[in-house]
Structure formats: C-alpha cells, structure tokens
Amino acid sequence: MSDSSNTFDIDLASGIAAFESKQFSRAVGLLGPLAERGVIDAQYRMAIMAQNGLGMLPNPLLAYSYMKSAAKAGFGLAQHGLAFMYMEGECTDKNPTKAVEWFKRAAEQGLIGSLTTLAMLYEQGRGVTQDLDEAKRLYKLAGFDEVSSSG
Numbered sequence: 001m002s003d004s005s006n007t008f009d010i011d012l013a014s015g016i017a018a019f020e021s022k023q024f025s026r027a028v029g030l031l032g033p034l035a036e037r038g039v040i041d042a043q044y045r046m047a048i049m050a051q052n053g054l055g056m057l058p059n060p061l062l063a064y065s066y067m068k069s070a071a072k073a074g075f076g077l078a079q080h081g082l083a084f085m086y087m088e089g090e091c092t093d094k095n096p097t098k099a100v101e102w103f104k105r106a107a108e109q110g111l112i113g114s115l116t117t118l119a120m121l122y123e124q125g126r127g128v129t130q131d132l133d134e135a136k137r138l139y140k141l142a143g144f145d146e147v148s149s150s151g
Helices: 003-020 024-036 040-052 060-072 076-088 096-108 112-124 132-141
Strands: none
Touching: 003 024, 003 040, 024 040, 040 060, 040 076, 060 076, 076 096, 076 112, 096 112, 112 132
C-alpha cells in the first residue's frame, strides 16, 4: 500500500470520526479535500454539514452538489437525503416527482426510512398518483404490520 492511499484512509477515518463526534470544523478540514476528489462517504457528510451550517457557513449549493454526487454513485443515505431535499425544497427546487424517484432508489437498498416515506407519499398522492394498495405494500415492507386508516 502506498503512503498516499494510507494517508487518504487515515484522513477519511479521522474525518468520519470527527463528524460522528460532532467536531464539525475538524471534519470539514479533513473531509472537504476528499469530497472534492469524489470520495462518496466524504461527499455525503460534507453535504450534511453544508446543508446545516455545521463547521462552516450554510452552503445550499454545495450541499445539493455533494448530496447529488453521492446519490448518483449509489450511496443509499445520500439517495434518501437528496430525495428529502427534493421533497422539502431544501437546497434545491421542490420536485415531488424527483423525490419519489430518489426515495425508490434508496428503498431498493433497504432503507426503512425511505420505504416509510415512499409509503406515505403513495398514501397522500404526493409526487405520485395516490395508490393505497401500494402504500400498504410499502408499509408492510418497512415492517409495519397493520396500518390503521382513519375512516
């Protein structure tokens, strides 16, 4: 193993540890350069910090850019995060159709939160045609036995 890839691994591990322990300024310093080089784990965490102004000033454009890069690379949590951005109109324009598309991708990777949100969107007809059967199927997949409906 070369020294540069060893440093890379150490910076990534240290950056993730800093992020997890809420040392956001340190995390930004370590993960920023890695995110620029296309490291998905670093991009996802940089997106979270840029979105919420953790260890840096809030930067919606950077947050969206990194979240989308990590999502396109197939990172489930980033797919969920990007879907949420589209659903809420946070860091980008509100786009319920794109939100559903990205929640589906994350749900395919087994993210329970994405399955649940998708079920809710089908139940409410947000970004998709209302489909209570599909909502029920998704809730079941997410581990909910019986969903009580009012009425």
